[in-house]
Amino acid sequence: MEKLYIFDLDGTLYEGTDHFDYYAERLATSVAEEKRLEYWNDYKKMKNGNHTVQIGKGYDVANDATLTIDAMTLEVVDAHDWDGNKLPAIISLYKNKEIQFDFEKIIAIGDGWWLPFVCAKHYGVKNCYPHYLETKDYMSSEKFNLDKISGLKEGLLKLKQKNKVVLITNSDKDDVERLMENLDLTNIFDEIISSAKKPSLTTEHFKKLQHNNKISYKNMISIGDNFMNEIAPALLLGIKAVYIAEHKAPITHRDLTHIHKIGPWIKQLT
Structure with missing residues (x-):
């Protein structure tokens, strides 16, 4: 084995944002009717990058505070x-502390799933999970069209000829199996780690993979669209990282590659 490639799933191995908007629609049904117009206006601003709530930040639910995080x-x-x-008081509250994301009280806004969630929380929705399940059901129906990435399967198969490919995702096992089937990627990955609780356990997963595969960190590559979940933990361990995002990466680093789409990258790699 030459290298170990570690892939994220949502936003990495398939594209599209329709499911985020569907989730927002389902959440809106639990927002008080007199607040729904404000909810939708704020959600649209978030999507356009014109709101204090943005991908790459954190959210303190109890204090309704948006956190800018290193x-x-x-x-x-x-x-x-x-x-x-x-909010100076909130800044002081977290001063010199490494933040702990628990996805209930402190949210890592790592991708498009969390924008409608945070918006709904601000507008008083107590329990978002039933609407998340509704969205997952929608994604498994014929109404949902998954945007497959041209050349992805072929690229992964070529990588596997000399390397190991692993999938680490926060999605649960059933979701992963369904998505793998829909994407025609079943049995592609050498190992799949589901319900991974990234970013809280990302470093632990990386260390375990390094140990179990008896490989140096410099021969591991983490690929994903969430900087806090997949990229920063990799760079801190000396693992190379490939960040997939239309917007600029928050830092520059010798081991960091920034790409807009995974398709062209994997084609040139293989």
């Missing part, structure tokens, strides 16, 4: 209320 140290460097006003 992706490499996981320390809070700034905090704002819903309208963008600075």
Whole structure:
């Protein structure tokens, strides 16, 4: 085995955002009717990058505070209320502390799933999980069209000829199996780690893979669209990282490659 490639799933091995909007629609049914217009206006601003809540930040549910986080140290460097006003008290609360994401009280806004979730929380929705399940049911129906990435399967199969390919995802086992079937990627990966609880357990997963495969960190590559989940933990261990995002990466690093799409990258790699 020459190298170990570690792939994320959502936002990495398939594209499209229709399911995020569907989730937002389902959540809207639990928002008080008189607040729904505000909910939709804020959600649209988030999607366009015109709101204090943005991908790459954190969210303190109890304090309704958006947290700007140093992706490499996981320390809070700034905090704002819903309208963008600075919150010195919240900044002091987290000073010199590594933030612990639990996905209930402290949210890592790592991808498009979390924008409608945070918006719904702000507007008083107590339990978002039933609507998440509704969205997952929608994604398994004929109504949902998954955007397959041209050349991805062929690229992964070529990588496997000399390397090992692993999938680490926060999705649960049933979701992963269904998505693998829909993407025609069943039996491609040498190992699949589901319900991974990234970013909290990302480093632990990487260390275990390194130990079990008896490979050096410099020969491992983490590929994903979530900087906090897949990229920063890799760079801190000396693992190379490939960040998939339309927007600029938050840092520059000798072991970091920034790409807009995975398709062209994997084609040139193989």
